[in-house]
Amino acid sequence: MKKLSIVVPCYNEQESIPLYYPAVEKVVHKMPVKVEYIFVNDGSSDNTLNELRKLQKQDPEHVHYISFSRNFGKEAALYAGLKATKGDLVVVMDVDLQDPPEMMLKMYDLIENDDWDVVGCRRINRAGESKLRSFLSNMFYKVLNKISKTKLVPGVRDYRMMTRQVVNAVLSVSEYNRFSKGIFSWVGFNTKYLNYHNVKRVAGKSTWTVWQLFKYAMDGIFDFSQAPLNFTLWLGLTSSVLSFIGIIFIIVRHWIFPQYSVQGWSSLVCIILLIGGLQLLCIGLVGRYVGRIYLQVKDRPIYIIKEKK
Structure with missing residues (x-):
């Protein structure tokens, strides 16, 4: 049996x-x-x-x-x-x-x-x-x-x-x-x-609260998908390409239309905050994977038994 x-x-x-x-x-x-x-x-x-x-x-x-x-x-x-x-x-x-x-x-x-x-x-x-x-x-x-x-x-x-x-x-x-x-x-x-x-x-x-379920869902995504890492890669690549295009545009405009080349402090600050925010987002996503590696390599027990029958 x-x-x-x-x-x-x-x-x-x-x-x-x-x-x-x-x-x-x-x-x-x-x-x-x-x-x-x-x-x-x-x-x-x-x-x-x-x-x-x-x-x-x-x-x-x-x-x-x-x-x-x-x-x-x-x-x-x-x-x-x-x-x-x-x-x-x-x-x-x-x-x-x-x-x-x-x-x-x-x-x-x-x-x-x-x-x-x-x-x-x-x-x-x-x-x-x-x-x-x-x-x-x-x-x-x-x-x-x-x-x-x-x-x-x-x-x-x-x-x-x-x-x-x-x-x-x-x-x-x-x-x-x-x-x-x-x-x-x-x-x-x-x-x-x-x-x-x-x-x-x-x-x-x-x-189980909604917040606990959300964290549990995030564990599932980080455990079984590299999509967040791929997201940071493509986000960084897109940001770099757009920045390069913007630099070329500014240089060309300065030589062809010098009267329009006045610098705007507000727009500059917004761009800096945007890029800084994207960098922090990418670092945070990468950090989640690094943190999981850190917990794994410490080799702590998954649980500790106090009593058993």
Whole structure:
């Protein structure tokens, strides 16, 4: 009998955990697998860790948890959970039940009978979310797919079932700045996506703000595209060409129409500020890539475990 590992990142989810476990148990009991749960407490400030301790005592054979020394972020929690898995098949899902557990039955059937390596899920609508978040999400997928060779399916979730071979490939990508959606796509393998309608959280509130989602989107762009660097190159080249043309124009005008060669201080200051602003923009974009290299070469651990069961 195959073993199924379920990785569940948790951050301030004390209300969701007691509801999540029985809901998923109803589904996995319908599958011919042995199951293990790997909960990862990402430095929660509420009673999430206590809830995980209770759950582990309730079912010590199947439930395990990892607790970080502080909040390292969901990407670190996913990585730690995947490293701790021992199953032939691995599922990644959220604890708030926005990832419908019953879809695991279809995932398992497709992997076992149709020779898929990964079966993921994508939301076909974002009902219940603000229009701003939906708009920003849609724009992110459009922009990233235009500027990156690594394509993301719009609405794709981390929720997926993978074979052990795929999990090992994902773990081999041990970069410090992680963007799992991009990594899942980058490693390849035969992948199928199942569509579903958005599901509301069973309890609690999302800890993701619009600003955090924006920063997360920027991480994805900088991790999987060199378009910002190319932008600075073309911006600098265009600025140089236009400046050269402007210099020639000024010289020619001075000799042919000397009466029009009066210098304007305001226009000169505007040009200086424009060029200076463009230079700072380019330096800032390049600096983002240099900063990511700096974090990588320091070789700090992606996470630190304080408690593990």
